[in-house]
Structure formats: C-alpha cells, structure tokens
Amino acid sequence: MSRPLQYFGQGVAFAVFAVVVGYLSTSPEYVHLPADNALVKLSFSHAAQHKMACRERTDEELAKLPKHMRIRKDCPRERADVVVELEMDGKQMFHVVLPPTGLTHDGASSIYRRFPVLAGEHNFVARLKDQAEGDFNFVYEEKVHLAAGRVMVIDFKADVPGATGFMFIN
Amino acid sequence: MYKSLRNILQRLENLFNAAFGQALNPWHHLGAITFFLFWVILASGLYLYIFFRTGVAEAYQSVEYITHEQWYAGGVMRSLHRYASDGIVLTMLLHMLRNFLTGRFHSYRWFSWVIGVLLIWLIYACGINGYWLVWDRLAQFIAVASAEWFDWLPLFSQPLARNFLSQGDVSDRFFTLLSFAHITLPLVLLLVMWVHTKRMNHAETNPPRYLAVGVVVTLLILALIKPALSHAHADLALVPGVIRLDWFYLGLYPLIYAWSPGAVWALVAGITLLLLAVPRLFKPHTHKPVAEVHLDNCNGCERCFNDCPYSAIVMKPRNDGRPYALQPVVDPNLCASCGICVGACPSSIPFRHNELVSGIELPHQLLTTLRADTDHALATLHGNARVMVFGCDCAYDVRALQAEGVAAISLPCIGMLPPAFVDYALHDARADGVLIAGCRECDCQYRLGIHWTEQRLARERVPHLRQRVSLQRIEPCWAGRQDGELAGAALATLRARIAQLPQEIPVDEDKH
C-alpha cells in the first residue's frame, strides 16, 4: 500500500473510533417515560401496631422468671403486618401485605413502588391497615391532576405528631 | 461460530495491517491502549477536580461553569474525560474479545483473565459513579434506577430509592461521599490493573507513541466537534423522560424497566459467571510438558529468568553444591512451554561435540533433537541461494515453504531458537541464508518471542548472535497463519540478496 493511502487508512480507522465513541456516548436517545405519562411513587416506612396489647403478669408467672427480668408489664414486641391498597379511577392498582422487619418482627414495614400512569385527572384511593384485626384503619381519597412528566409521591405518616396518614405530594 | 469470529477478526486485522503496518496495528496493542486511556482519564479528571464543587446545587453549577465559561480548557477536558472513559470500555472489551478469539485465556493465563473480569466491573463502577457527580437529569435517572436495581437484593431494611423521593432527600454530604468514591474507585482500579499484568514479564502497559498521540488527537477532535454536555439540573419532582444515554456504561439500565431488576441481576451474574468459567470451559485437553532445568549445564546466569514471558522462572539459592549462587526453578502452573528460556540459555550451543543438553530444556522438544533435525534439513539443501528456515508453530507454517534449496523446521516459538543455531546453519557454508519466521510483529503468541529474537540477532540482548555471522544472510519474517504471501516474499527477498553475496567457503569444523 502506498504511503498516502496508508495515512488515509489510518485516518479512517481513527475516525471510526471517534464516531463509535461519539455516537454511543449519547445516542440513541432512551425514552424512560413516554411523553404523555406521569409517575406515581408509593413509598413509606411505617411501624404497625403491636399484635398484642400489654398485660400484667401474674405472681406465679413472675416467680418463674429470672430475678433481673421480673417486670410486671408484659408487652409482646411483635408488630402486625401493614396492608396497603391503591386504587385509581375505581380500579385496584396494587395490593400488598408488608411484614414487619427485624428478627423479632418489631421493625417498620417499608415499601417503594413506582407506577407510570397516563397524565391527567385521576381519582386515587389509598387504604392502609396496620393492626392485626379489623378492616383498613386509614383510607384517603383525592382527585388529582397529574401533569405529564411529573412525579406524585404517596407517603404515609401516622406515628409523628400532627400526621394523619396518607399524603399525596404532587 | 468461534472459527468464523476468529476469521473475521483476522480479516479486520489484515486491513489494519495494511494501513498501520504490523508493529503499529492497534489490535496488537489493545491492552496497552486501555492502560493509556486510564492515564488520559486521570489527567483530565484531575483538572476537572480543581473546579468541581461538591454540593447538590454547586456540583451542577460548577460543571456548567467548566463546560460553558471555560469551554476552551475545562470544557475540552470534560469532553476528553468523557470520551476517554467511553473509549476505555470499547478498547477493554475488544482486548477481552481478542484474547478470547486468539485462545489467550486459559492455563497460565487464567489469572490475567479472571482479574480482567474484575476490571470490567470496576471500570463500570467508576464510570457510573462519575456520571452521578454531575447531578443533572441523567445523574438523577442513574441514582434512582441504581437504587431501584439494588433494592431488588434483600440487603436493606429500607428501600434505597426512598433516598431520592424529593429534592430535600439528597444532601451535600452525599455528594462529598460520591466525589470521594470517584477518587477511591479509580485508585482501586489502578491497583487491580497492576495485579492484572503482574504475572506478565515486561507487560506492555504503554502503547507505541504514534498510537498514543493518534488516540489523544482523535479524542480531542471529537471533544471540539461534539463537546460533552449536561442535561438539565436534576429535579426529583420530574421524571427524566427522554435521556441521552451513554450506552457504553448505561446500556443495561433500560433493561431494569423493560425486564425487571431481578432479570438484570440474573444477566449480570450470568455474564460474570460465564466469563469467569471461560478459562475452564474452553481449556485445551492436552497439556504440554513444562520446561526442565538441568543444573549440570546451568551457571545460574538468570537469562531464562529475565526472558520468561510469564514469570514462570524464579531464581533460588543453589542446592546442588556447585559454586554458583542461584539456580532457576520453574513454576509448572505458570510455564507456557514456549521454550523462550531455551533460546536464552548460554548452554544452548549446537557446536558442542558431546551430548547436547542445555541448562533448561523442553522435554518434548529437546535441543539435541533440534540439532539433529537441523543437520538433517541442512543435508537436503542443494543448488544456489540455499535457505534454512526456522519457524514457529503459532505462526505461518514454514514447512509450506520447503522446496529445492529451502528446508524448514518449526519450533514452539521462534524465541526458542538460540542465536547459535543461526550461526550453526550458516557455518561451513551448509546454508547461504537463514529465514527466521514468527507470529506477526507485536503479536507473538507468547508475547516476547519476537522481541527477544530481534534483539538477540541485533546483538542487543544476550545471547548475542556471533559477530562473524553476516546479517545480510538473515531475513526476519513475521507472518501470521494466513500470511503465506508475506512469507513467500520474505523468502524471495532473502534468496535474491544472498544470490548476490560471494559464496562462503566451507571451513574445517575443528577451527572453531
């Protein structure tokens, strides 16, 4: 191969390298969320109520315990599961039972879920049960306008002062 | 499949050979180019660090400043940093593919291969961490997607993704941590790169200057034509909808959503396990015997130790009572059975009258047999411009060159040929010329065979070719398996040249 042709070939090789690097470093574009969608993120961390209420130990029970553990009040630490449901425009989107964390099942239950939905007006109902017995003890309903490309976070707080349960942060 | 991929690679390399020549063919220096790109990334990264501010708002602003206000320096450096980081992924993957397709991954090479697999993930960790620092919408996507991906593992009591729910969740401290990681991870990478080449003697960690300059100039031109830019500032209340993704680093991220986080974990684990298993899965069934030391003929000169391409020889205190300090010991797990040590040994002298045993030998390819084969081949030579060809089993099969006046012998590696054998062939006018053939330049199957042979023949490396041998009578020929034309041309050149030289007169053997 003649010298000029060799230099040309080298130029082509370097150019191919540049084109591959330059192109794949930004292209093709990735559509993470279609233009007419919004994103709902349901996420919270909540410690459910204890499964059993506290009770007084009898004298016989106390006598059976080692001396340093003789406390009258017996409060089992285990917590109930947290049950969550999310409904959009009358259709159930999600239902989950979240067991408490921790070896003794006394930790908080946590969740993080994402739902891409069509942007626009939607009626959401969120329900949560954090007790061993009975029905949902927190229910929240709201009509929201979800703008395209926006995130709405559905949070839940009940164990801090002033908190009333679900919050739709849009 | 393997064979056809190998053929495609060979054809591609032929094209590059035509443009760059063998010695500068980038395919022959992929590991070194990858190493070099690391230095480019480090140097450009250090510059960026001068202006980078850690902090949720400051990070983005400082990168914007670097990109736009200081486009002529900081902007170029940023682009160089980005494109060199992309380039390193490309060259690394090609380096891996090439080592796979040329069968350079098993036996004594398993260590480099396995550490190489670790390098892949370290490079990814560094790159992804880097993108995160800009804190634009791309960084936001990476942060959230990485958290959602890791949340699939049952490791965290609270989902990591909860840390990226709203703008207030991300703290300046977090950015300090990220930028600390972006210094630590590359340092770990460098350490592992060093370990990767540890078992290789004289590892080529610097590419030829011409290629290094070519790569930097190419990346600089790219930086000027297409400067690296940020997306808009991260805003956790918005979803990054359309993203200009860097597919070199983030190619798997869309799969987290197209499939599921668990499926991507399965893919990553599957690729890793498969790559780790490659040295075992594709191991050849036959195992060649390794080099053996013959202390009777060894003076502990360390030449075999210096020349072994895989550091399979260590020098230990002498234990045979002879008055030398050291003796070589071969590690059978590292020995490639290439015979380069035999070519380096000063005892590999075919002129000896007594039994020919060198200080180090390949049991399946004894030097005494090589001498007998050479004698036999030389005896068949007749006519003018008689050529003795010494070739290499990994390169073009030199036996195909045999013809009237041409005899050929193939060795495991051309580096096994002691220079004294060239002298031996030309001595007493038994041949008029010697053709020395091996793999393509800078592509020796055993890394250093060609290099050492060239230096020994040029009398720059011991054992030297004796001064009495005219270099006019020797022609090197670095030809791959399919380079018949090249080998034929080298032979024709040599024969034409020696035909012009005065005929040597046989001398009496005893005078030497």
Ligand code: HEM
């Ligand atoms: C940061 C990335 C990497 C760098 C900087 C790098 C660099 C190098 C260098 C400088 C050499 C020595 C070349 C020589 O002197 O012959 C080498 C050899 C080698 N590399 Fe890599 N490498 C990288 C990644 C990988 C990967 C991902 C693999 C495979 C999984 C790999 C497998 C090997 C093998 C098997 C050898 C030995 C080749 C031989 O014995 O001829 N490397 N590498």
